[in-house]
Amino acid sequence: MQEIxxxxxxxFLPIGRQYFADVRKDGSVYVDKTEYIYxxxxxxxxxxxxxxxxxxxKSLTLDTIHQLFAGKRELxxxxxxxxxxxxxxxxxxxxLSFENIGxxxxxxxxxxxxxxxIAATFELTIxxxxxxxxxxxxxxxxxxxxxxxxxxxVDEYDKPIVDYIDPYDFKKANEQxxxxxxxxxxxxxxxxxxxxxxxxxxxxxxxVAIFSDxxxxxxxxxxxxxxxxxxxxxxxx
Numbered sequence: 339m340q341e342i343x344x345x346x347x348x349x350f351l352p353i354g355r356q357y358f359a360d361v362r363k364d365g366s367v368y369v370d371k372t373e374y375i376y377x378x379x380x381x382x383x384x385x386x387x388x389x390x391x392x393x394x395x396k397s398l399t400l401d402t403i404h405q406l407f408a409g410k411r412e413l414x415x416x417x418x419x420x421x422x423x424x425x426x427x428x429x430x431x432x433x434l435s436f437e438n439i440g441x442x443x444x445x446x447x448x449x450x451x452x453x454x455x456i457a458a459t460f461e462l463t464i465x466x467x468x469x470x471x472x473x474x475x476x477x478x479x480x481x482x483x484x485x486x487x488x489x490x491x492v493d494e495y496d497k498p499i500v501d502y503i504d505p506y507d508f509k510k511a512n513e514q515x516x517x518x519x520x521x522x523x524x525x526x527x528x529x530x531x532x533x534x535x536x537x538x539x540x541x542x543x544x545x546v547a548i549f550s551d552x553x554x555x556x557x558x559x560x561x562x563x564x565x566x567x568x569x570x571x572x573x574x575x
Contacts, residue, residue, distance in 0.1 A: 357398070358398060358402045379406060386558050404489075431491060432456055436496075445469075515543060518546055
C-alpha cells in the first residue's frame with residue numbers, strides 16, 4: 339500500500355531556516371524551487387521584486403540564489419538545476435538583509451556600517467560618508483576588483499519603514515522612507531555593473547525609489563508562473 343504524506347507528518351520541514359546550506363546538510367525536507375530560480379537567474383540581466391509575508395521563505399530563496407551565483411554546486415546535488423547551470427561562471431554577491439541591520443539608532447549610520455562590513459569581506463574599504471555614495475562605491479569597487487558584474491540581493495527592503503508604521507509613528511516612517519529612496523536610487527545608475535538584482539519585502543511603497551526609478555524591476559509578486567517560488571503548498575489528495 340502506498341503511504342501518503344501530508345504536511346503534519348513531515349517532521350523535518352525547515353520552517354524558519356534562512357540558509358540553504360543548513361537545509362541541504364541536515365537531512366531536512368527541501369521542496370525543490372530551483373526551476374523557478376533558474377527562470378529568474380538565467381537571463382544575462384534580471385531585476386525582480388517579490389512581496390510575501392514574513393516567515394514565508396523569502397530569505398531562504400535569496401540565500402539559494404546567493405549560493406547558486408557563488409558556484410556551490412555541492413549544495414545543489416540531485417536538484418533540478420544541477421545539470422543546467424554553468425558552475426564555472428561565478429559572480430560576487432552583495433547581500434543586504436534589513437532584518438539584521440540595526441537601524442533603531444539611526445538608519446544612515448547603520449547603512450554606512452553595513453556597507454563597510456560588506457566591503458571588508460572583499461578586502462576593500464569605503465571612504466564615502468553618505469549611504470547612497472557608499473553603496474555606489476561598494477558596487478563599483480567590487481566590480482573593479484573582480485572584473486565581474488555584481489549580484490545584489492536585498493531582503494526585507496521595507497523593514498525600516500514598516501517598523502514605524504505598526505506603532506503609528508508616521509513621521510519617523512516617512513523619514514526612513516526618504517533615506518531609503520536615495521539609497522536605492524543608486525541601483526539604476528549601477529545597472530551596467532549589475533548581473534542580477536532581487537529585492538524582497540512585505541509591502542510595496544510606491545514612493546520608494548525601487549519602484550519610482552527602477553523601471554527595469556519586474557514585480558513577480560502576483561505573476562502566476564512564480565506563484566510557488568517560496569513557501570509550501572499543501573494539496574488535498
